[in-house]
Amino acid sequence: MKELDAKDRDILRILSKEARIPLKSLAARIGLSRSATTERIALLEKSGVIRGYRADIGQKTETNFIAAFLLLTLTRTPSINVLDQLARHQEVRRVSSISGQLDLIVEVEVPSIDGLNTLRDLIAAHQNVEDLTTLIVLRRDIDRSSLLDRAD
Known part of the structure; x- marks a missing residue:
């Protein structure tokens, strides 16, 4: 590409x-x-830059939320069915396939710790998820704009 x-x-x-x-x-x-x-x-x-089109229903009505990263190790890669499951959850903001011991980093925003635990449990229960570690974001010290917002 x-x-x-x-x-x-x-x-x-x-x-x-x-x-x-x-x-x-x-x-x-x-x-x-x-x-x-x-x-x-x-x-x-x-080229896979556009992988699909979907309606993302609903808006956050409050500004208070919990951001977290879920670090996933899969039993095998690629695992499209894990990605499909992640895409069904509107709390999932970004999923990145990475190199090294981990396979995916999943960025989520949830309204509560209970919501985080529920989402985490659903993802961890998938047959192709071997291990899942949760990291809660305490604050964002630097938050630069995305690739779409970069100038040439």
Whole structure:
């Protein structure tokens, strides 16, 4: 996959917020033709940058939440069914496959410790999860913007 350029990041930024935006509107907002936009989206999908489209229902109504990292060791990799399970939980914010002794780092935001324990227990019970360690975020000392917000 070629490196993402500004237009690719624009497409990703818009689709991450408006997955069902009409192609005509998306193309107009990024300043490309419909065919060029369609081609870019197809390449992003083919390369795995865009892995799917889904509705994420609900908004956080309160600003108080608990952020945590779940460190997972899997019985085998890749484990698409573990990723599918994680994607079903709206508390899961980010999942990263990593090298080394661990396999996945899962970033979650939950309303309470009970919510964290429930989510943790559901994930740990999966047949392909060998071990799960929980790290609760005490504070964010540095929180830089994502890849989508970087300038060229």
